[in-house]
Amino acid sequence: MHRPPAKCFEDLEVWQIAHQLTLSVYRFSGNLPKSEKYGLISQIRRAAVSVPANIAEGFKKRGVKDKMRYYNIAQGSLEECRYYLILIRDLGYGDPKESLGKIGSIQNLLGTYIKKLMDK
Numbered sequence: 001m002h003r004p005p006a007k008c009f010e011d012l013e014v015w016q017i018a019h020q021l022t023l024s025v026y027r028f029s030g031n032l033p034k035s036e037k038y039g040l041i042s043q044i045r046r047a048a049v050s051v052p053a054n055i056a057e058g059f060k061k062r063g064v065k066d067k068m069r070y071y072n073i074a075q076g077s078l079e080e081c082r083y084y085l086i087l088i089r090d091l092g093y094g095d096p097k098e099s100l101g102k103i104g105s106i107q108n109l110l111g112t113y114i115k116k117l118m119d120k
Contacts, residue, residue, distance in 0.1 A: 018052035044084035050077035
């Protein structure tokens with residue numbers, strides 16, 4: 001399937017799914033114990049927001065090297081988010097299956113996007 005070139009970061013499928021992940025994390029983390037307000041809730045929200053934010057920032061960078069840096073930061077934040085979701089699950093705070101599934105999709109898309117950039 002051929003897509004027209006993205007005009008803004010919101011056109012990127014990877015950003016769209018990353019944004020959905022952030023919304024999902026905010027909803028899910030709102031149900032965590034209040035004792036986690038300044039701990040786990042704060043950390044996972046920060047990591048989740050970082051993913052689409054770095055994709056958006058990287059989109060506007062002109063050089064491939066600059067773009068790659070931001071997309072790599074997004075990858076790191078994605079892994080950090082994955083860990084927090086695993087921790088939430090293992091602490092018995094809930095089942096973040098939906099969010100973990102989104103992370104897999106984002107990883108695949110972001111990996112493909114980075115590979116295409118590297119081929120340029």
